[in-house]
Amino acid sequence: xxxxxxxxxxxKLVFELTITSSxxxxxxxxxERLFTILKNYFNLQLxxxxxxxxxxxxxxxxxxxxxxxxxxxxxxxxxxxxxxxNPVVSDHCQTQDAxxxxxxxxxxxxxxxxxxxxxxxxxxxxxxxxYEMSQTHTEFMxxxxxxxxxxxxxxxxxxxxxxxxxxxxxxxADVIRSLGVASEYRxxxxxxxxxxxxxxxxxxxxxxxxxxxxxxxxxxxxPMHDVGKIGIADAVxxxxxxxxxxxxxxxxxxxDIGANILKGKDALIAAARDIAGSHxxxxxxxxxxxxxxxxxxxxxxxxxxxxxxxxxxTSTRPYKKAWPVEEANNWxxxxxxxxxxxxxxxxxxxxxxxxxxxxxxxxxxxxNPKQVLSLPPIPxxxxxxxxxxxxLSVGIDVIDEHHRYLFDLVNDLYEVVAKKRGARYxxxxxxxxxxxxxxxxxxxxxxxxxxxxxxxxxxxxxxHAFEEKIAEFYEELHANPxxxxxxxxxxxxxWLIHHIRVEDIQLSELAKK
Numbered sequence: 001x002x003x004x005x006x007x008x009x010x011x012k013l014v015f016e017l018t019i020t021s022s023x024x025x026x027x028x029x030x031x032e033r034l035f036t037i038l039k040n041y042f043n044l045q046l047x048x049x050x051x052x053x054x055x056x057x058x059x060x061x062x063x064x065x066x067x068x069x070x071x072x073x074x075x076x077x078x079x080x081x082x083x084x085x086n087p088v089v090s091d092h093c094q095t096q097d098a099x100x101x102x103x104x105x106x107x108x109x110x111x112x113x114x115x116x117x118x119x120x121x122x123x124x125x126x127x128x129x130x131y132e133m134s135q136t137h138t139e140f141m142x143x144x145x146x147x148x149x150x151x152x153x154x155x156x157x158x159x160x161x162x163x164x165x166x167x168x169x170x171x172x173a174d175v176i177r178s179l180g181v182a183s184e185y186r187x188x189x190x191x192x193x194x195x196x197x198x199x200x201x202x203x204x205x206x207x208x209x210x211x212x213x214x215x216x217x218x219x220x221x222x223p224m225h226d227v228g229k230i231g232i233a234d235a236v237x238x239x240x241x242x243x244x245x246x247x248x249x250x251x252x253x254x255x256d257i258g259a260n261i262l263k264g265k266d267a268l269i270a271a272a273r274d275i276a277g278s279h280x281x282x283x284x285x286x287x288x289x290x291x292x293x294x295x296x297x298x299x300x301x302x303x304x305x306x307x308x309x310x311x312x313x314t315s316t317r318p319y320k321k322a323w324p325v326e327e328a329n330n331w332x333x334x335x336x337x338x339x340x341x342x343x344x345x346x347x348x349x350x351x352x353x354x355x356x357x358x359x360x361x362x363x364x365x366x367x368n369p370k371q372v373l374s375l376p377p378i379p380x381x382x383x384x385x386x387x388x389x390x391x392l393s394v395g396i397d398v399i400d401e402h403h404r405y406l407f408d409l410v411n412d413l414y415e416v417v418a419k420k421r422g423a424r425y426x427x428x429x430x431x432x433x434x435x436x437x438x439x440x441x442x443x444x445x446x447x448x449x450x451x452x453x454x455x456x457x458x459x460x461x462x463x464h465a466f467e468e469k470i471a472e473f474y475e476e477l478h479a480n481p482x483x484x485x486x487x488x489x490x491x492x493x494x495w496l497i498h499h500i501r502v503e504d505i506q507l508s509e510l511a512k513k
Contacts, residue, residue: 026065026420027052027064027065027152027155027482028065028066028067028420030052030065030151030152030155031050031051031052031065031066031067031123032067034050034067034123034148035048035050035067035068038125044127044137045127045128045130045131046109046125046126046127046128046131047068047125047126047127047128048067048068049066049067049068049069049126050066050067050068050069050123050124050125050126051063051065051066051067051069051123051124052064052065052066052113052121052122052123052124052152053121053122053123053124054113054120054121054152054480054482054483055119055120055121055480055483056476056480056483056484056487057476057479060487061121061122062483062486062487062490063486064482064483064486065482071418072486073385073414073417073418073486073489107126107127107128107129107130107131108124108125108126108127109124109125109126109127109131109133109141110122110123110124111123111124111125111141111144111145111148112145112149113145113148113149113152114146114149115149115153115156120149120152120153120480123145123148155482156480156481156482159422159423159481159482160423160477160478160479160481162422162423162424163423163424163427163477163478163481164478165424166424166427166428167427170428170431172268173220173268176220176221176223176224176268176269176272192362192363192364192439193311193312193315193364194223195362195439196311196358196359196362197222197223197225197304197307197308197311198219198222198223198307199358199361199362200306200307200310200311200351200355200358201218201219201222201300201303201304201307202215202218202219202222203351203354203355203358204303204306204307204344204347204348204351204355205218205300205303205347206351206354207347207348207350207351208303208343208344208347210299214299214300217267217268217271217300218271218275218300218303218304220268220271220272221268221271221272221274221275221300222275222300222304222307224258224262224272224275224276225258225275225276225279225304225308226254226258226276227257227258227261227262227272227276228253228254228255228256228257228258228259228260228261228276229254229257229258230257230261231253231254231257232250232251232253232254232257233250236250236251237251238318239319240318240319241319242319252280252288252289253289255276255277255278255279255280255288255289256277256289258273258276258277259273259276259277261276262276262277271300274298274300274301275298275300275301275304277289277301278290278292278297278298278301279301279304279305279308280305281293281296281297281301281305282338282339282340283297283302283337283338283339283340283341283342284337284338284339287339294341297341302340302341302344303344303347305339305340305341305344306332306340306341306344306345306348307348309332309339309340310328310329310332310348310355313327313328313331314328314359315364316364325356325359329349329352332345332348333345333349352376353375353376353377353378354378356375356376357375357378357401357405360373360375360398360401361401361402361405361436361439361440362439363398363443366443366446366447366450367396367398367399367443367444367446367447368398369396369399369447369451369507369510369511369513370511371396371397371398372397373397373398373401375401378404381408381411383411383415384407384411385410385411385414385415385418385489385493386407386410386411386414386493386496386497387407388403388404388407392497392500392501394500394504394505394507394508395507395508395511396507396508396510396511399444399447399504399507402440402443402444403496403500403504405436405440406433406436406437406440406496407496409429409432409433409436410433410489410492410493410496412429413426413429413430413433413488413489413492414489416429417485417486417489423477423481423482423484423485426477426481426484426485426488427474427477427481430470430473430474430477430488431474433470433492434467434470434471434474437466437467437470438467441463441466441467444459444463444504444507445459445460445463447510448507448510451510451513453506453507453509453510455503455506458503459503462499462503466495466499469491469495470488473487473488473491
């Protein structure tokens with residue numbers, strides 16, 4: 001290949017890759033297309049495998065795309081650091097197996113990736129053992145490196161824009177949630193009712209099989225179900241005993257107040273308004289405020305009605321004791337076709353294993369280290385990246401259940417990364433994991449404080465360090481979403497298992513007192 005042929009080849013290659021990158025942000029597809037094109041240049045002496053390595057803020061390279069190789073999460077391979085500004089053939093940036101005594105060097109062609117003069121990483125092309133670059137090959141690969149830098153930069157920009165879009169949505173959703181939580185704190189000092197009720201509703205919706213988009217609306221809007229209580233006087237809202245008929249009529253107005261607060265035409269506000277205004281309607285038409293019946297009641301409000309009542313029945317309040325779960329469940333079943341939508345009640349019954357688990361994950365009272373849980377078994381997760389191992393048990397049932405749920409969240413995050421659903425979904429799951437970790441840590445700390453655990457200060461320090469690290473990863477998603485999603489997975493797997501085995505295992509002493 002002479003210089004003129006090289007220029008024509010790179011022009012054709014860049015054109016084809018640009019078309020590919022304009023239709024997808026999947027760097028694996030970009031690599032696949034690159035090798036499909038390069039295989040026509042036999043004198044390049046390349047193997048049918050390669051990878052894209054991007055640099056994280058701590059100076060480590062992460063394999064974010066591959067062709068003819070195992071993905072980063074399926075191998076113990078690691079990449080050495082390297083610092084080259086031009087395409088080179090190298091044995092230095094070799095893959096290594098951390099579990100092996102030694103690693104065989106690989107002959108690789110490293111194409112530096114740059115954005116505005118700043119090193120971003122490398123595209124690695126594996127070559128035959130005796131390959132040496134000619135001057136023509138060097139010029140060709142230099143042009144290819146610049147082209148790939150531009151295409152990867154565009155993919156990064158597109159993913160970052162998706163995160164920005166999510167943040168705008170989340171900012172609005174956070175305002176809505178905060179308003180719901182503010183109303184909740186007026187008559188429930190822990191605020192955990194709103195989390196239980198929201199997750200109960202999600203479990204019911206999943207059992208009903210409603211679409212993901214509706215479930216997402218439900219998750220954001222459900223906390224607004226009692227927002228109208230903001231307008232109810234304390235003398236009525238906080239009365240410890242039974243309300244008089246006149247006071248009950250005042251209390252009932254919280255549905256109208258909520259609907260009036262939530263004015264707007266977009267789907268999120270409309271869903272929140274439906275829930276706030278209609279979650280006290282009844283299937284038989286005897287509810288309030290409008291006496292709607294059956295399917296006149298919005299579906300999300302029907303779901304929230306069951307979730308809200310079940311949690312209210314099974315929770316302690318100043319004016320009543322908590323009902324036993326079985327008694328509350330039987331009451332909900334008996335109200336099918338009267339108070340509640342029969343279809344929603346059937347889904348509630350189907351979702352009961354998840355609902356019972358949620359009650360333990362978001363509990364109001366301080367964890368008793370000696371409490372024995374008898375929850376229905378959760379189906380084994382065949383696709384688990386880090387499966388729960390009973391050897392990780394710390395001997396406190398509730399804490400073990402918390403840990404299992406954290407494993408589920410990490411496995412959900414892995415699945416999103418492995419299936420290439422994009423940085424938007426990664427960002428959402430990192431936020432969900434961070435939110436639950438905070439709930440778990442505070443519950444664990446309350447238990448340690450109540451039962452006099454001597455290592456509480458060390459635990460609190462580690463909890464805060466974890467929260468800071470997750471916040472750091474979330475911010476890194478804005479700078480380099482491709483790297484951050486692999487970086488956070490690696491951190492979560494290593495930290496969670498180490499923390500349980502080394503730190504939380506010491507909590508077992510509380511169960512022996």
